[in-house]
Amino acid sequence: MEKGAINRPASQTQSEQTSTSDLRTALPQPLSPGDVAGPSARSESEQQTLTDIRDAIAECDTLRLDPSLPEADRRDMDAAVLTLRNLERELIEATSETLLDRLEAASKPLEDLARDIRTRVTAMNAPAKALEHFKRLASLATRILREAGRW
Amino acid sequence: MRFVTICNFLIFSLLAVFVTASCSPLSKAQIEAVNELTFRSDTITRSPAVLFEKMSALRLERGLFYAASLSSGRARYEEVTALAETSMDDESVVRKASGYVDAFNSYVRALHSVSADARWKGLGTEIRGVGTRVDSVLYRYNRLDTGYDDIPTGYARMAGRVLAYVAEEVMQAVQGRAVRNIVVVGDTLVAASCDSLMDILRSDEMDELIRHERESLRDNYAAYLAALELRGEPVPFESDRLYVELLRRTDELPDIRNSCVSALRSFKNAHARLAADFAAGKKEVPEELWEEVLRLNVLAAQVSEMLEN
Numbered sequence: 001m002e003k004g005a006i007n008r009p010a011s012q013t014q015s016e017q018t019s020t021s022d023l024r025t026a027l028p029q030p031l032s033p034g035d036v037a038g039p040s041a042r043s044e045s046e047q048q049t050l051t052d053i054r055d056a057i058a059e060c061d062t063l064r065l066d067p068s069l070p071e072a073d074r075r076d077m078d079a080a081v082l083t084l085r086n087l088e089r090e091l092i093e094a095t096s097e098t099l100l101d102r103l104e105a106a107s108k109p110l111e112d113l114a115r116d117i118r119t120r121v122t123a124m125n126a127p128a129k130a131l132e133h134f135k136r137l138a139s140l141a142t143r144i145l146r147e148a149g150r151w
Numbered sequence: 152m153r154f155v156t157i158c159n160f161l162i163f164s165l166l167a168v169f170v171t172a173s174c175s176p177l178s179k180a181q182i183e184a185v186n187e188l189t190f191r192s193d194t195i196t197r198s199p200a201v202l203f204e205k206m207s208a209l210r211l212e213r214g215l216f217y218a219a220s221l222s223s224g225r226a227r228y229e230e231v232t233a234l235a236e237t238s239m240d241d242e243s244v245v246r247k248a249s250g251y252v253d254a255f256n257s258y259v260r261a262l263h264s265v266s267a268d269a270r271w272k273g274l275g276t277e278i279r280g281v282g283t284r285v286d287s288v289l290y291r292y293n294r295l296d297t298g299y300d301d302i303p304t305g306y307a308r309m310a311g312r313v314l315a316y317v318a319e320e321v322m323q324a325v326q327g328r329a330v331r332n333i334v335v336v337g338d339t340l341v342a343a344s345c346d347s348l349m350d351i352l353r354s355d356e357m358d359e360l361i362r363h364e365r366e367s368l369r370d371n372y373a374a375y376l377a378a379l380e381l382r383g384e385p386v387p388f389e390s391d392r393l394y395v396e397l398l399r400r401t402d403e404l405p406d407i408r409n410s411c412v413s414a415l416r417s418f419k420n421a422h423a424r425l426a427a428d429f430a431a432g433k434k435e436v437p438e439e440l441w442e443e444v445l446r447l448n449v450l451a452a453q454v455s456e457m458l459e460n
Contacts, residue, residue, distance in 0.1 A: 099357060127318075
């Protein structure tokens, strides 16, 4: 691997002096839930932004790990990449929440059905449980009669 | 007289068995098919929650590599702190996902329970036990010197065995009716839930999350290596070993997802086939249904092994 370069597919290189604010404005801003027409449009934007953030982080890494970069600039680039990492985390969280909401909606109908089945199973077990008590009583009576016989 | 009573009792019992057996809406093979269908299916339905958990673990590991590539102590501190906080938030996501998929698992486990042999065997066992205990009580009573004639023993045990057999046949008919109603009534909901689960697993969001983890792992490790090279530090051997392990895990994610989708499809098809056969009053389980159930169990075993790694 070339010194200081990140092994990535070929991409356009930006100017070396990319500031934090330039990086933020260069990316499509993450959309809030109320901004778009529907969930599919929002998710497509989230996916595009996730890819863009990944590319932006990789480009930032190429710049900040350049051996010829002064140390002060390298620290500035560290701050910039932390901002991108935070954006990445927010987006992953938003995407996960979308999936969780769908999972919750999918699971609700089966809860009632499962509860109904468990009630039936309890009812089917009831006669056996009742007879178990009677069996214990009979065992107790046997023991009592055995002891009575010993006197 | 006693002989006539015993004969009447046995004839009545046989008639009861015959009537209840003919009333049963399902055959033993069909109930067994339902039991086999639900044997391992809860493994498949918990896959979305496990995928979240695996991706969270991968995210943390690659994040630590990335944190080590940062040049300033302050930046590294902030990154590691953010990783820790995100990891804790991810645990909450995994817990929520596990809670939601538990509804699917509740249905599968409940159906497995209602179709199990224990539902009808338990009552028979208890009745036989009662017959034996009553005989023991009579035997002990006869051993006492009460001055009365001995009560004949052996009949209670025999009656217990016969009644147990009748009770087991009755319970099998009750079980058959319950399983039939549950499968037929629940099939629409099960199909909808399976479709929803499959859609979630195949969704663009899940796809993108998996792809993101796979590509970001490579990028983050490359940054880590570049940073070490810049500082003139050697790469620890264990880092490479960990990276290889993480690569293996990320490459498995699409396989897990695809196996779960296949298994869910298999479960949905087998459940629908059973419901259709039950509704049509068929008593036999076709060969292709057994093959579907077997395929499902094999897929479920594969998924279980992948999820546990």
